[in-house]
Structures are given as C-alpha cells and as structure tokens.
Amino acid sequence: xxxxxxxxxxxxxxxxxxxxxxxxxxxxxxxxxxxxxxxxxxxxxxxxxxxxxxxxxxxxxxxxxxxxxxxxxxxxxxxxxxxxxxxxxxxxxxxxxxxxxxxxxxxxxxxxxxxxxxxxxxxxxxxxxxxxxxxxxxxxxxxxxxxxxxxxxxxxxxxxxxxxxxxxxxxxxxxxxxxxxxxxxxxxxxxxxxxxxxxxxxxxxxxxxxxxxxxxxxxxxxxxxxxxxxxxxxxxxxxxxxxxxxxxxxxxxxxxxxxxxxxxxxxxxxxxxxxxxxxxxxxxxxxxxxxxxxxxxxxxxxxxxxxxxxxxxxxxxxxxxxxxxxxxxxxxxxxxxxxxxxxxxxxxxxxxxxxxxxxxxxxxxxxxxxxxxxxxxxxxxxxxxxxxxxxxxxx
Amino acid sequence: xxxxxxxxxxxxxxxxxxxxxxxxxxxxxxxxxxxxxxxxxxxxxxxxxxxxxxxxxxxxxxxxxxxxxxxxxxxxxxxxxxxxxxxxxxxxxxxxxxxxxxxxxxxxxxxxxxxxxxxxxxxxxxxxxxxxxxxxxxxxxxxxxxxxxxxxxxxxxxxxxxxxxxxxxxxxxxxxxxxxxxxxxxxxxxxxxxxxxxxxxxxxxxxxxxxxxxxxxxxxxxxxxxxxxxxxxxxxxxxxxxxxxxxxxxxxxxxxxxxxxxxxxxxxxxxxxxxxxxxxxxxxxxxxxxxxxxxxxxxxxxxxxxxxxxxxxxxxxxxxxxxxxxxxxxxxxxxxxxxxxxxxxxxxxxxxxxxxxxxxxxxxxxxxxxxxxxxxxxxxxxxxxxxxxxxxxxx
Numbered sequence: 098x099x100x101x102x103x104x105x106x107x108x109x110x111x112x113x114x115x116x117x118x119x120x121x122x123x124x125x126x127x128x129x130x131x132x133x134x135x136x137x138x139x140x141x142x143x144x145x146x147x148x149x150x151x152x153x154x155x156x157x158x159x160x161x162x163x164x165x166x167x168x169x170x171x172x173x174x175x176x177x178x179x180x181x182x183x184x185x186x187x188x189x190x191x192x193x194x195x196x197x198x199x200x201x202x203x204x205x206x207x208x209x210x211x212x213x214x215x216x217x218x219x220x221x222x223x224x225x226x227x228x229x230x231x232x233x234x235x236x237x238x239x240x241x242x243x244x245x246x247x248x249x250x251x252x253x254x255x256x257x258x259x260x261x262x263x264x265x266x267x268x269x270x271x272x273x274x275x276x277x278x279x280x281x282x283x284x285x286x287x288x289x290x291x292x293x294x295x296x297x298x299x300x301x302x303x304x305x306x307x308x309x310x311x312x313x314x315x316x317x318x319x320x321x322x323x324x325x326x327x328x329x330x331x332x333x334x335x336x337x338x339x340x341x342x343x344x345x346x347x348x349x350x351x352x353x354x355x356x357x358x359x360x361x362x363x364x365x366x367x368x369x370x371x372x373x374x375x376x377x378x379x380x381x382x383x384x385x386x387x388x389x390x391x392x393x394x395x396x397x398x399x400x401x402x403x404x405x406x407x408x409x410x411x412x413x414x415x416x417x418x419x420x421x422x423x424x425x426x427x428x429x430x431x432x433x434x435x436x437x438x439x440x441x442x443x444x445x446x447x448x449x450x451x452x453x454x455x456x457x458x459x460x461x462x463x464x465x466x467x468x469x470x471x472x473x474x475x476x477x478x479x480x481x482x483x484x485x486x487x488x489x490x491x492x
Numbered sequence: 493x494x495x496x497x498x499x500x501x502x503x504x505x506x507x508x509x510x511x512x513x514x515x516x517x518x519x520x521x522x523x524x525x526x527x528x529x530x531x532x533x534x535x536x537x538x539x540x541x542x543x544x545x546x547x548x549x550x551x552x553x554x555x556x557x558x559x560x561x562x563x564x565x566x567x568x569x570x571x572x573x574x575x576x577x578x579x580x581x582x583x584x585x586x587x588x589x590x591x592x593x594x595x596x597x598x599x600x601x602x603x604x605x606x607x608x609x610x611x612x613x614x615x616x617x618x619x620x621x622x623x624x625x626x627x628x629x630x631x632x633x634x635x636x637x638x639x640x641x642x643x644x645x646x647x648x649x650x651x652x653x654x655x656x657x658x659x660x661x662x663x664x665x666x667x668x669x670x671x672x673x674x675x676x677x678x679x680x681x682x683x684x685x686x687x688x689x690x691x692x693x694x695x696x697x698x699x700x701x702x703x704x705x706x707x708x709x710x711x712x713x714x715x716x717x718x719x720x721x722x723x724x725x726x727x728x729x730x731x732x733x734x735x736x737x738x739x740x741x742x743x744x745x746x747x748x749x750x751x752x753x754x755x756x757x758x759x760x761x762x763x764x765x766x767x768x769x770x771x772x773x774x775x776x777x778x779x780x781x782x783x784x785x786x787x788x789x790x791x792x793x794x795x796x797x798x799x800x801x802x803x804x805x806x807x808x809x810x811x812x813x814x815x816x817x818x819x820x821x822x823x824x825x826x827x828x829x830x831x832x833x834x835x836x837x838x839x840x841x842x843x844x845x846x847x848x849x850x851x852x853x854x855x856x857x858x859x860x861x862x863x864x865x866x867x868x869x870x871x872x873x874x875x876x877x878x879x880x881x882x883x884x885x886x887x
Contacts (some may be wrong), residue, residue, distance in 0.1 A: 325720020
C-alpha cells in the first residue's frame with residue numbers, strides 16, 4: 098500500500114488506449130505498475146494496433162482470457178522480453194479507450210434512490226412502486242462520454258428558480274457529481290429480439306470502469322417530466338482511461354443484498370452476484386492544493402447487480418454491441434459521508450460540507466476538481482481513477 | 493401522381509446504402525425514379541464506396557451542395573453517361589444508411605403531448621409546466637435503430653395489469669407505433685462546451701427520414717417513473733433506407749405556429765422554421781392484403797421545429813456527431829384520424845378502429861404491417877417509406 102504501483106500488478110492488467118509522446122498512432126496498452134505495455138507490439142497482433150478497444154471487445158471471452166494469459170506470461174517473472182514495449186505513464190497520452198455505442202445509466206442503489214426520493218418528494222413514499230421490481234434505467238448520451246482529465250465546462254440551460262412564473266437561462270447553479278461503476282460489453286452479443294439470460298450475462302461483460310455522471314440538478318429538475326433526464330446529464334460523463342477486465346475481479350464477487358419482494362425469474366441472478374469494491378470521492382477546491390475525501394462507500398451492497406442490469410436491458414430483445422457502456426447509477430450507503438453525490442451529501446445544499454479553513458461546498462464551484470477512486474478491499478486491484486476540473490460556463 | 497416514380501425525380505435524390513444483388517460491397521446510392529445510382533462509381537469518389545453515409549455526412553454543407561449539383565448535372569437531361577451506374581431497385585438490397593451515433597427523441601407536437609396528458613393524467617392539466625418552454629426530449633437506443641422492412645419482434649417485459657399487487661412478465665399487450673420525422677446531423681459539429689445557435693442549426697442538418705418509434709405502452713407505463721421510457725421503446729425504431737437531403741425540402745419551409753408564452757432567446761428560430769409535409773399511417777392487418785389508412789396528418793404545424801430541437805439539445809455544450817439522429821416525437825393533429833399513434837387514435841384502446849369487414853384494432857396484432865409515408869404537398873418529394881411487420885414474441 099501507499100506506493101504508486103499498488104493495485105496495478107499482474108493480477109490486474111487493465112486495458113486502455115495510448116499514444117507515445119514521442120510520436121506514433123493511438124494503440125491499445127495494458128497498465129503494469131507505472132508503465133503502459135504496447136500490446137500490439139508485444140504480441141504482434143493487429144487487433145491492438147487500433148485507436149480503441151472495440152475490435153478486441155468484439156472477440157469475446159475466450160479470446161479475452163487467452164490474451165490475458167499471454168500477457169501475464171510475457172510480463173511475469175522478469176518479463177525481460179517485454180522491456181522494449183513498456184512506456185512510462187509519464188511518456189504517453191491516454192485516450193478514451195472505447196468507441197461507445199449506447200450508454201445506459203441505471204439507478205441501482207437503494208440507498209441513493211431512497212435519498213433522492215426523500216429530497217425530491219419529501220411527502221411521499223421515497224421508492225416508487227416499480228423500484229424493487231426492476232432496475233430502473235435510461236439512456237444517456239454516448240457522444241459526450243469523455244476520458245478522465247477532460248475539463249468539464251459548466252453547462253448552461255433552462256431552470257426555474259423557486260416559484261418563478263417562467264424559467265430563466267444561465268449557467269447551472271447546482272453542478273453535481275455521481276459516483277458510479279460502469280461495465281463495458283463485448284463478444285458476439287445477441288440477435289435482435291433475443292434476450293440475454295441473467296445466467297449468461299457476465300459472459301457478455303468485458304470489464305468495468307469508474308464513471309462520473311456529472312449532473313446539473315437545476316436543469317434536470319425543470320426538464321425531466323415526463324421523459325427523464327436529458328440536458329441535465331448530457332453535457333459530459335467521465336470514465337477512466339483504464340478498463341479493468343472482469344476476470345481480474347472474479348476473486349471479489351460477493352453475495353448481494355436479499356431482494357424483497359423476490360424478483361421475477363428473468364432477474365434471478367446466480368450468487369455471488371456483486372463485486373466488492375471500496376469507492377471514494379475526493380474534492381480539491383478551486384485554488385487549493387489540499388484534497389478532501391468527501392465520500393467513502395462500497396459497491397458490494399448494490400441492490401441490482403451488473404448481471405441483472407444487463408438481463409433487464411435486453412429482456413425486450415434489444416441488442417447490445419461491443420463497447421456499450423452500462424453504469425450503475427450513483428452508489429450510496431446509509432451513513433453520513435457514504436453518499437455518491439453532493440445532492441445527497443449536502444441534502445440539496447441545506448447542509449454544506451465544511452471542508453477546512455472556512456472552505457464549504459454545497460455544489461461544485463468553478464476550479465473545483467473531483468476525483469473518483471476505487472479498489473478491491475485488499476488493494477490488489479485499483480480501478481483507474483476518474484478526475485475532472487470544472488471550468489466556467491461559456492459565452 | 494400515382495405511378496411509382498412520383499416524388500423521386502431530380503428535385504429529390506435521397507441518399508441510401510445498397511448492395512447489388514449480383515454481388516459486391518455495400519455502397520452509397522441515390523434514388524432516381526425506380527433506380528438506385530451508384531454514387532461512388534458515377535463520381536469516382538471514395539467517400540461513397542463505404543457501407544454508410546457517415547463519411548459523406550462528416551464533410552459538411554458545402555460539400556453536400558456540391559455533390560448534389562454534380563449528381564443533378566450528371567443525371568439530368570438524358571444522363572446517358574450515368575446509365576451503367578443505375579440499378580433497378582428490384583436488383584439491390586437496401587441497408588440502414590447511417591451508423592447512428594446518438595438517437596434523441598423529442599415530444600414536439602403539442603397535439604400529441606396534450607392527447608397523452610389527457611389519456612395518462614385525466615384529472616390534471618394535460619401539458620406539464622415545462623412543455624411550452626422547451627422541446628422535451630430524451631435519449632433512445634441507437635443500436636436498435638433498424639432499416640424499414642426489418643421484422644419487429646413483439647417485445648416481452650414487465651407490466652402491471654390493472655391494480656395487481658405485483659408486476660408480471662410476458663409479451664406486451666399494447667404494441668403501438670409512433671409516426672415521426674427525424675433529422676440526421678453532419679458537418680464539423682461543435683466543440684464540447686459550445687452550443688449550436690438556433691440561427692445556425694440547419695447548417696448542421698444533412699437530411700430527414702420518416703421514423704417509426706415502436707412503443708410497448710404497458711411496459712413503458714410501468715417502468716417510466718422517474719427516469720423516462722427505456723424498454724418500452726428500446727426494442728426497435730425503424731427508419732427509411734432513404735435520407736432526404738434538407739436541400740430538397742428548402743422550397744417547402746413554412747412559418748411555424750406562434751409560441752405563447754414567447755420562448756427564451758436561444759430558442760427563437762428564424763422563420764419560416766417548419767417543413768410542410770403530409771404524413772400517413774397505413775395498416776395492413778395480419779392475413780389480409782387490404783391496406784387501411786388510419787391516420788393522415790401534417791408536419792408543418794409542429795410546435796418545436798428541427799432548428800429549435802438541435803439548438804436545445806446542444807445549449808448545455810453537448811456535442812453532436814455526423815450520423816446522430818433526432819426525431820420529432822409523434823406527429824399528431826387535433827381532428828379524429830390525424831393522430832400518429834394508436835394510443836391516441838383509439839384513446840388507449842377504448843375506441844378500437846373499425847377497419848372493415850369486422851376487422852378492428854386497438855393495438856397491433858402479430859402479423860400486422862404498418863407503413864409510414866410522407867411527401868411534400870405537391871408530391872414532388874416523397875419521403876422513403878418506413879414499413880415493418882410484427883412477428884410473435886420469442887420463447
């Protein structure tokens with residue numbers, strides 16, 4: 098623990114896309130410690146001499162396992178032969194690793210859905226009647242999924258302030274984050290009209306990434322009836338440059354929470370169905386160098402698992418493609434300081450966070466940097482971090 | 493009028509992607525009368541020797557105008573030199589013409605939104621408070637946009653029947669259509685964080701297509717709170733194989749309806765902002781050869797225009813890509829028989845359509861075929877039709 102290589106050993110080997118700063122084309126790499134290994138060069142394989150993981154994603158789980166085995170063999174022990182193909186992270190530029198087909202965002206944390214219900218509809222039952230029966234979700238904008246490090250421009254849009262008779266236009270006042278874990282699909286997929294059974298769902302999942310689903314709560318609050326979130330979310334969603342193979346997380350599967358009432362047959366996932374990950378949200382306030390951890394939470398208790406999400410999303414016969422992204426929705430716990438969004442952590446701004454030295458935050462200010470991190474409890478697998486800094490609204 | 497060539501003359505020249513049945517690779521074509529012209533062969537241009545229009549879409553409006561001019565010149569008069577590059581429609585297979593990036597569906601018809609409000613919330617004001625202030629919209633699933641002619645498998649999913657305590661699983665009982673007009677974007681697009689001004693929006697629009705946004709009303713009704721439609725829509729959306737260039741529709745722009753209250757500055761579109769198209773929905777009941785026109789409506793009165801839709805969708809800085817699809821939402825009028833969905837035409841099944849000879853329909857039955865058509869009032873430009881036949885739910 099504590100040195101920069103933790104969680105990026107041979108057990109992990111997450112995939113990304115990089116360009117050496119010395120020149121050349123974007124290509125697929127795996128991260129090993131503080132280096133990036135050029136996979137196409139090491140394995141002499143054209144599938145990795147591409148600007149995205151999609152060709153490899155399309156090849157399916159047998160091929161993913163084979164390549165992982167070859168990489169572990171080639172890089173294991175001293176891995177001397179691999180040396181010419183290793184680039185220090187400081188000598189490369191990392192890119193968005195996937196051409197994302199469709200992006201679906203779920204609402205899978207019962208704690209988050211309950212908190213939001215209490216904040217948005219204080220006089221009603223916090224969970225809507227469908228929530229325990231299906232993983233509620235919707236489609237987001239795949240074209241504005243960006244790689245970690247991309248600056249996030251404060252979005253403008255329509256909001257209605259208080260009881261104003263008419264909406265007004267301007268930069269969002271309630272800019273928020275959502276701490277999520279997403280998965281990326283691959284393999285041959287399904288034919289239009291066929292569902293993916295919950296028992297087979299994990300065979301269609303290549304790996305996972307942290308996701309920050311940036312949210313403008315005032316824009317969202319005014320626009321979302323009756324068709325759901327649109328511009329309050331579509332300005333940007335950040336993912337990690339590193340996709341952690343599901344294979345690296347196999348030792349960390351844990352039993353998920355009991356679902357009551359029992360779910361319909363097509364959602365009955367084999368146990369253990371969840372992945373045990375510890376997640377954190379760090380905030381570096383504008384103009385400061387100090388970073389404050391504002392949330393620590395766990396992914397192992399998520400109500401709706403990845404397999405359930407994918408089985409649900411395809412039960413109507415909708416197809417998936419290699420490179421589709423499915424995100425969990427905000428991951429929150431029940432205790433103070435375990436919630437994955439500012440709207441929950443500050444109860445819609447009513448209880449601003451007191452960081453230190455008079456610095457408080459209800460929502461994000463220009464210049465703030467938010468960084469999501471995650472790892473297995475033993476720190477052997479560290480998810481690639483997702484960071485972004487807020488820049489002022491334009492024009 | 494009346495022969496098969498109407499609306500596919502030199503004034504139109506819609507673009508598609510085809511493969512000659514005699515063999516070869518998919519390539520770009522334009523339709524002229526009952527032929528498809530191989531554009532890459534005729535113009536000796538690599539941009540058209542592709543399996544989608546996307547490369548051409550990316551080139552932008554100056555290039556689109558230039559190519560259209562060259563095609564009209566080459567195909568005009570006798571166009572003798574073009575003859576070797578013309579294939580009868582009966583000798584080709586048509587494909588989905590675009591690799592669709594993101595698919596956004598709006599809710600732009602005030603008549604449709606009012607009807608749905610009355611049906612869904614009979615005791616409340618039919619239009620929600622935001623409706624007249626912004627074009628309400630949401631993201632659909634781009635990966636299940638299919639080309640006209642693709643069979644539509646009846647989707648299964650969760651529904652709650654009446655006041656049942658729990659949902660049940662099975663094929664939808666309320667399978668519906670939505671008659672829509674969509675537009676396809678192209679050109680250099682915008683940078684992340686920059687809006688597309690409403691005055692410039694049409695420069696980013698390559699062309700239009702009819703859209704059938706198939707809908708399972710019972711699945712949608714149970715799932716859609718609070719994040720909007722998901723599986724009730726994502727099983728399939730059909731578009732035409734032919735994209736009509738916006739340029740071909742320039743003579744048919746008309747003034748849109750007055751918007752009251754006035755809209756915010758960023759939505760104030762130059763007039764004429766709407767396109768005058770006549771639209772119809774035809775139904776061929778299962779096992780019959782007779783076709784019944786169940787709806788005739790107009791696109792010229794749409795409350796929110798294409799330019800307003802695109803300005804709104806990007807006002808938060810969200811980018812567009814060549815090949816994004818934005819659909820109008822169901823186009824409905826105020827009179828009986830002018831509504832673009834069965835839920836409206838039959839008032840959620842309460843008043844089934846009486847077709848003829850004892851054939852009635854509340855919602856779609858297996859074997860039914862629905863065909864959408866559209867044209868300019870003078871019939872000089874006929875939109876490519878969109879048809880689909882319902883096949884039974886799977887296993």
